[in-house]
Amino acid sequence: xxxxxxxxxxxxxxxxxxxxxxxxxxxxxxxxxxxxxxxxxxxxxxxxxxxxxxxxxxxxxxxxxxxxxxxxxxxxxxxxxxxxxxxxxxxxxxxxxxxxxxxxxxxxxxxxxxxxxxxxxxxxxxxxxxxxxxxxxxxxxxxxxxxxxxxxxxxxxxxxxxxxxxxxxxxxxxxxxxxxxxxxxxxxxxxxxxxxxxxxxxxxxxxxxxxxxxxxxxxxxxxxxxxxxxxxxxxxxxxxxxxxxxxxxxxxxxxxxxxxxxxxxxxxxxxxxxxxxxxxxxxxxxxxxxxxxxxxxxxxxxxxxxxxxxxxxxxxxxxxxxxxxxxxxxxxxxxxxxxxxxxxxxxxxxxxxxxxxxxxxxxxxxxxxxxxxxxxxxxxxxxxxxxxxxxxxxxxxxxxxxxxxxxxxxxxxxxxxxxxxxxxxxxxxxxxxxxxxxxxxxxxxxxxxxxxxxxxxxxxxxxxxxxxxxxxxxxxxxxxxxxxxxxxxxxxxxxxxxxxxxxxxxxxxxxxxxxx
Amino acid sequence: xxxxxxxxxxxxxxxxxxxxxxxxxxxxxxxxxxxxxxxxxxxxxxxxxxxxxxxxxxxxxxxxxxxxxxxxxxxxxxxxxxxxxxxxxxxxxxxxxxxxxxxxxxxxxxxxxxxxxxxxxxxxxxxxxxxxxxxxxxxxxxxxxxxxxxxxxxxxxxxxxxxxxxxxxxxxxxxxxxxxxxxxxxxxxxxxxxxxxxxxxxxxxxxxxxxxxxxxxxxxxxxxxxxxxxxxxxxxxxxxxxxxxxxxxxxxxxxxxxxxxxxxxxxxxxxxxxxxxxxxxxxxxxxxxxxxxxxxxxxxxxxxxxxxxxxxxxxxxxxxxxxxxxxxxxxxxxxxxxxxxxxxxxxxxxxxxxxxxxxxxxxxxxxxxxxxxxxxxxxxxxxxxxxxxxxxxxxxxxxxxxxxxxxxxxxxxxxxxxxxxxxxxxxxxxxxxxxxxxxxxxxxxxx
Numbered sequence: 001x002x003x004x005x006x007x008x009x010x011x012x013x014x015x016x017x018x019x020x021x022x023x024x025x026x027x028x029x030x031x032x033x034x035x036x037x038x039x040x041x042x043x044x045x046x047x048x049x050x051x052x053x054x055x056x057x058x059x060x061x062x063x064x065x066x067x068x069x070x071x072x073x074x075x076x077x078x079x080x081x082x083x084x085x086x087x088x089x090x091x092x093x094x095x096x097x098x099x100x101x102x103x104x105x106x107x108x109x110x111x112x113x114x115x116x117x118x119x120x121x122x123x124x125x126x127x128x129x130x131x132x133x134x135x136x137x138x139x140x141x142x143x144x145x146x147x148x149x150x151x152x153x154x155x156x157x158x159x160x161x162x163x164x165x166x167x168x169x170x171x172x173x174x175x176x177x178x179x180x181x182x183x184x185x186x187x188x189x190x191x192x193x194x195x196x197x198x199x200x201x202x203x204x205x206x207x208x209x210x211x212x213x214x215x216x217x218x219x220x221x222x223x224x225x226x227x228x229x230x231x232x233x234x235x236x237x238x239x240x241x242x243x244x245x246x247x248x249x250x251x252x253x254x255x256x257x258x259x260x261x262x263x264x265x266x267x268x269x270x271x272x273x274x275x276x277x278x279x280x281x282x283x284x285x286x287x288x289x290x291x292x293x294x295x296x297x298x299x300x301x302x303x304x305x306x307x308x309x310x311x312x313x314x315x316x317x318x319x320x321x322x323x324x325x326x327x328x329x330x331x332x333x334x335x336x337x338x339x340x341x342x343x344x345x346x347x348x349x350x351x352x353x354x355x356x357x358x359x360x361x362x363x364x365x366x367x368x369x370x371x372x373x374x375x376x377x378x379x380x381x382x383x384x385x386x387x388x389x390x391x392x393x394x395x396x397x398x399x400x401x402x403x404x405x406x407x408x409x410x411x412x413x414x415x416x417x418x419x420x421x422x423x424x425x426x427x428x429x430x431x432x433x434x435x436x437x438x439x440x441x442x443x444x445x446x447x448x449x450x451x452x453x454x455x456x457x458x459x460x461x462x463x464x465x466x467x468x469x470x471x472x473x474x475x476x477x478x479x480x481x482x483x484x485x486x487x488x489x490x491x492x493x494x495x496x497x498x499x500x501x502x503x504x505x506x507x508x509x510x511x512x513x514x515x516x
Numbered sequence: 517x518x519x520x521x522x523x524x525x526x527x528x529x530x531x532x533x534x535x536x537x538x539x540x541x542x543x544x545x546x547x548x549x550x551x552x553x554x555x556x557x558x559x560x561x562x563x564x565x566x567x568x569x570x571x572x573x574x575x576x577x578x579x580x581x582x583x584x585x586x587x588x589x590x591x592x593x594x595x596x597x598x599x600x601x602x603x604x605x606x607x608x609x610x611x612x613x614x615x616x617x618x619x620x621x622x623x624x625x626x627x628x629x630x631x632x633x634x635x636x637x638x639x640x641x642x643x644x645x646x647x648x649x650x651x652x653x654x655x656x657x658x659x660x661x662x663x664x665x666x667x668x669x670x671x672x673x674x675x676x677x678x679x680x681x682x683x684x685x686x687x688x689x690x691x692x693x694x695x696x697x698x699x700x701x702x703x704x705x706x707x708x709x710x711x712x713x714x715x716x717x718x719x720x721x722x723x724x725x726x727x728x729x730x731x732x733x734x735x736x737x738x739x740x741x742x743x744x745x746x747x748x749x750x751x752x753x754x755x756x757x758x759x760x761x762x763x764x765x766x767x768x769x770x771x772x773x774x775x776x777x778x779x780x781x782x783x784x785x786x787x788x789x790x791x792x793x794x795x796x797x798x799x800x801x802x803x804x805x806x807x808x809x810x811x812x813x814x815x816x817x818x819x820x821x822x823x824x825x826x827x828x829x830x831x832x833x834x835x836x837x838x839x840x841x842x843x844x845x846x847x848x849x850x851x852x853x854x855x856x857x858x859x860x861x862x863x864x865x866x867x868x869x870x871x872x873x874x875x876x877x878x879x880x881x882x883x884x885x886x887x888x889x890x891x892x893x894x895x896x897x898x899x900x901x902x903x904x905x906x907x908x909x910x911x912x913x914x915x916x917x918x919x920x921x922x923x924x925x926x927x928x929x930x931x932x933x934x935x936x937x938x939x940x941x942x943x944x945x946x947x948x949x950x951x952x953x954x955x956x957x958x959x960x961x962x963x
Contacts, residue, residue: 043902083825090820091888093895112895139832146787146835146857154785154960157679257783260675292622294599294611304607307668310676324620324635324905344675376615383618386637390568390903466671466714467664499785 029228030204034399035220036212038392044116045392046223047210048107048127049330049400052201052235054181055102055174060188062505063144063181066100067189068197070140073098073107076131077122085122094119096126099330101318102175103238104404106330110393113214120219124226130198137191144180145187148502152178153254157344157444160254160498161262164442167507168252169268169337173241176505183503205234208403212396243268243335249358249488251441251455252507255448256498261350262444265357266339269316269433273405279417280429281316287369287377288360289314289340292325295380297373298340301360305474307467308353309345314338316433326388329397332404338434347445351454351461354441355484361436368427378418385411437487448495455488542897542928543911547921548743550750555731555759558750559921561738561911563904569739570908571645573632573653574916576734577727579703580628580846581764586712588698589670589705592625593713594723596666598632599623602655605648613648617641620905625703628845629916635905639741643749650753653728660717667713674710681786685957689791692778693849693953697769729760734915738908766846769795772951782959787835788856789957792869794946796850799843799917801926806843808934808942809850813839814889815881815939816872817852823872827854833861845917849953850946859958866954876943880936890931897928 034047050069057064073096076082089095092115097108107127111119152160163178170176180186209227211220245267271277290296291313294304298312317336322328340361345353369377388411389395402410445451454461462482500508550558578591601607614621620635634645658666677683687702694700704710735754737746772795797805816823817839827834836855842848852873854865901907914923 043899083829086820086825086829090818091891093892093899110899112898115895135830135832139829142832142857143835150785150787150960154782155679155681158676160679258679260678293615295615303669303672305665307665307672309672310669325622326620343672344678345672346675376612380615380618383616383637384620386618387568387620387635390905392902465665466668466711467661469661469664471661 029224030232030234031224031227032208033220033224034208034210034396034403036210036392036396036399037215037217038213041214041392042113043110043392044113044211044213044215045110045396046108046120046123047330047396047400049208049210050105050201050206051103051208052206053101053103053105054177054179055238055240056201056235057174057177057181057185060185061181061193062177062185063179064189064193064197065105065201066179066181067140067144067186068194068201069098069100069105069107071132071136071194072126072130072198072202074140075133075136077125078129078131079125080122081131081133082136085126088118088122092118094122096123100179101331102179102333104330104332108393116215116219120223127202128226128229132191132195132198134191137194141186141189145183148178148180148183148186153498153501154256157258157260157262158341160501161264161442161444162339162341164252164254164444164501165264165266165339165440167501168250168440168442169244169266171244171506173244174238175240175333175335178502182505185505199231201235203231203233203235204228205232208400210396210400212392238334240334243270243337246438246440248437248492249439249441249486251443251452251488251493253443253445253448253451253493253495254498254501255495256444256446258444258446259347260344261347262344263342263350263354263357264339264442265342265439266337267435267439268335268337271433272317272333272336273401273407273410277429277433278316279414280421280425281433282414283374283377283381283418283421283426284364284369284430284434285314285316285338286381287373288364290380291315291319291321291327295377297364298357298360302342302353302356306463307465308349309343311343312341312357314340323391323394324387326394329394329401332401347447349463350443350445350451351459352463352478352482354443355461355486356481358436358439358486359481359484361434365430365434365436368430369423371423374423374426378421381418382415385414444498452490452493452495455486456490456493458485458488541925542894543901543921543924545907549921550747552730552751552754554755554757555729556750556754556757557734557919558747559734559736559911559915560743560746561736561907562741562743562746563739563907565740565904567637567639567740568904569636569639569642569645569737569741570904571634571636571649572736572738572908572912573649574734574736574912575630575632575728576628576732576916576919578626578628578630579701579705580698580766580844581727582701582705583698583764583766586709587716587719588701588709589703589713590709590716590719590723591630592703592705593667593670593716594720594728595623595625595630595632596669597658597663597720598652598656600656600658600662600666602651602657604655605651610648610652613644617645619645626916627699627703627842627848631912631916633905633908642741642746646746646749647753650750650757653733654754654757656724656728663717663720664714667710667716670710670713674704674707681782681789681957681959684780684782685789685791685955688778688780688957689793689851689953689955690849692776692955693772693793693795694769696767697846698766699769699844699846699848726760726762726764729762730754730757731759731761734919736908736912736915738911739904769847772953774950776953778953778955780955780957782957785960786957788859788862790854790856790862790866791851791955792866793849793851793953794948794951795847796841796946798845798847801918801920801923801930804930804934804938805942805945806841807927807930808938809946810841811886811889811931811934812876812881812939812943813841813850814892815885816876818889818892820888823868827865827868833857833865843913843917862956862958870949873943873947876940877947880940883936886934886936886939893931894928
């Protein structure tokens with residue numbers, strides 16, 4: 001049974017309005033702009049941001065957005081084939097990246113300003129007069145099918161686990177499929193689908209053009225003018241369904257031949273960066289599981305104390321690692337989720353570490369952030385966020401994200417707000433938005449049925465160490481963890497073969513008794 | 517000793533890249549070098565930018581130094597141990613110091629070196645960082661239990677990419693291609709050696725004594741600080757670090773006499789892969805061999821190359837095609853890699869790669885293509901140097917190879933001098949089928 005958390009994204013809509021009112025300069029154009037002129041900088045970063053993504057894939061055509069947009073970044077223009085563009089780009093080290101997410105797609109490139117004119121003339125033609133050649137369509141479609149059928153389920157378990165969690169959280173929701181689609185849906189896509197998608201979505205009203213660096217003063221006006229030949233329309237406002245909260249612990253186990261178990265846990269949460277409570281919850285998440293930092297409490301308990309794996313982290317929004325370990329930008333969403341990422345660990349300790357993770361979440365919720373870590377975490381965030389905007393791409397990316405969520409400068413706002421937040425506010429946010437009883441849990445492991453039996457039976461799960469001299473304090477805590485009860489109902493556990501994922505929409509109908 | 521190259525640096529709102537791109541110096545910043553009495557080298561690149569400082573410690577020890585049997589992966593393991601703190605500043609205090617600083621910090625290990633970095637804001641924090649980093653390099657402390665727990669983390673790190681067939685292919689290739697040299701194993705090491713790390717407490721002490729010493733290390737600092745202040749701090753905090761005077765003798769790889777082949781069967785679905793390698797020269801900023809082959813690899817196997825365009829874009833036999841020729845202190849492998857769509861096309865792709873190499877033996881590369889490559893690599897390096905951290909990372913890499921921060925400019929000068937005839941000559945010298953190693957990987961049912 002599914003609970004509804006009753007959230008609708010009103011705050012996001014406010015953010016969008018701000019986006020179009022504070023930054024756009026629209027001389028007879030519906031295109032918004034984000035400009036960051038830095039006259040002396042020898043580089044120029046250009047971003048074409050579209051407020052559409054895989055959530056706009058039509059039912060049965062999952063993966064269309066991704067395929068259509070990749071046909072722009074890797075399909076050439078009417079004037080030049082992709083091969084010819086590669087030849088033009090190579091001497092000037094130019095590129096056109098495409099990143100697609102649920103509700104946002106970004107084309108971007110960084111170019112030396114000496115080559116800006118040449119670069120821009122090529123990408124302008126790609127966007128305004130795409131090549132849409134059959135041979136490129138076949139190549140890219142085949143790549144997507146190969147990725148879904150082979151690479152994702154067999155060659156990258158960490159990513160596979162995160163994608164599984166997404167499937168579980170967003171059943172019957174526009175977010176509920178991989179950006180590349182499913183094997184079945186991708187096979188059904190045609191070049192006409194791509195052309196129609198482009199016609200309908202690559203339009204002025206969906207577009208923000210961002211330019212940063214040492215570009216000439218008239219350049220931005222020229223770009224806006226050039227792109228104003230696009231249809232002026234806009235994709236109808238996306239109304240997302242309510243997010244589905246699990247009731248109890250819902251588990252999907254992908255079975256494959258592997259020496260290591262991958263774990264991802266999470267549930268939707270009702271706030272995004274737009275919400276004032278985000279900052280307090282951010283402090284909590286940073287303390288509990290800051291991405292790839294020793295600050296992370298989970299990292300300390302699972303890796304540093306027990307040597308179980310390479311790292312253990314927690315997030316309050318969809319997280320993609322960018323340069324270094326900093327968050328990548330332009331993955332904005334109306335709806336977000338809380339998640340915990342436990343990196344692969346020996347199969348023998350999988351049950352123990354799952355117990356430990358949920359127990360640590362329980363302790364966080366019941367006891368709050370420890371006072372001695374509170375001020376430290378705040379200082380960390382204030383200082384660490386200063387490193388987020390070192391490149392042109394990062395500065396422009398954060399500027400775009402700030403507008404999306406309704407801020408002039410989100411990071412500046414964070415550095416002003418965080419020092420003023422009280423520990424009571426953080427603990428209240430933890431209790432309000434996080435829980436440990438209702439979780440989606442994605443597991444990739446071998447002998448899935450055996451794990452299911454152990455989980456459902458609450459079998460005690462002792463841990464094995466290579467270190468024969470573990471500290472007494474840890475061994476005492478282990479005795480508690482190995483008995484920590486998890487209330488897992490057999491009907492809430494699905495096991496399925498790894499290779500059966502991503503064939504069709506949703507969770508493979510493996511050996512389950514009920515749907516989620 | 518202070519060397520001042522006298523190249524004026526450019527003050528920009530964001531950390532600048534060189535405005536005059538076609539100067540011979542791709543690295544245009546004012547670089548100063550000092551050497552302490554204990555042998556510690558300091559490379560200082562003061563810049564004016566928004567308050568960021570990148571503080572790197574380069575230890576010239578990587579998996580190349582793992583010359584004893586059973587010790588593969590130890591350089592990487594020891595990198596982890598370097599985060600265990602000291603009696604003065606225990607691990608928890610060290611972590612809290614960096615946390616409060618909001619520093620971007622980590623370490624990484626390569627074949628030839630191990631690098632530790634702290635990237636932070638605010639020049640007022642410089643002395644604290646120097647003091648803390650010096651303390652852990654001089655006074656590192658851990659007991660056997662701490663080592664045993666960390667050894668398990670390494671096994672966990674191994675598991676993080678255990679599902680990656682590319683890694684397994686690369687491990688197999690190196691194992692096959694090298695007989696004697698420690699490049700035979702990857703930085704991660706063999707699983708059996710990783711699993712024996714809990715028993716290596718005593719060896720870890722020996723490893724530190726040999727390699728974690730000032731005469732085997734370089735401090736590199738890039739960013740917003742005063743050079744004199746930095747040198748004063750380094751003298752103050754690193755002066756007591758004892759040199760090791762240890763001389764590593766890496767085994768010499770004997771010439772390969774006949775072609776080697778190997779196959780790895782992946783236990784699951786995967787795209788078929790092939791790696792085709794030749795023993796190449798070591799890095800040099802003076803001899804043309806490596807530089808000429810670098811350019812050949814770009815001309816022949818980059819995205820704009822004729823073979824890539826044919827196999828990936830036109831015939832669509834391959835998902836990916838690329839060359840890999842890392843700069844290393846000792847001779848390493850020049851590898852041509854392909855991810856192939858159908859298993860039955862593996863022999864065809866292998867043949868086409870060999871044919872392409874034969875072509876470069878028989879015909880000089882077109883001059884305009886050579887100029888395109890030279891242009892491409894210069895623009896790429898300019899882009900990568902857009903931040904203090906990017907600049908420090910690039911410089912750290914070249915410093916590890918020669919200890920000379922000017923190596924990067926010497927290398928790019930060398931690239932400028934390479935002719936089509938040089939490339940043809942190197943193709944003849946290095947591409948012989950009897951000196952090749954071919955490894956293939958397939959798995960699962962073909963769709």
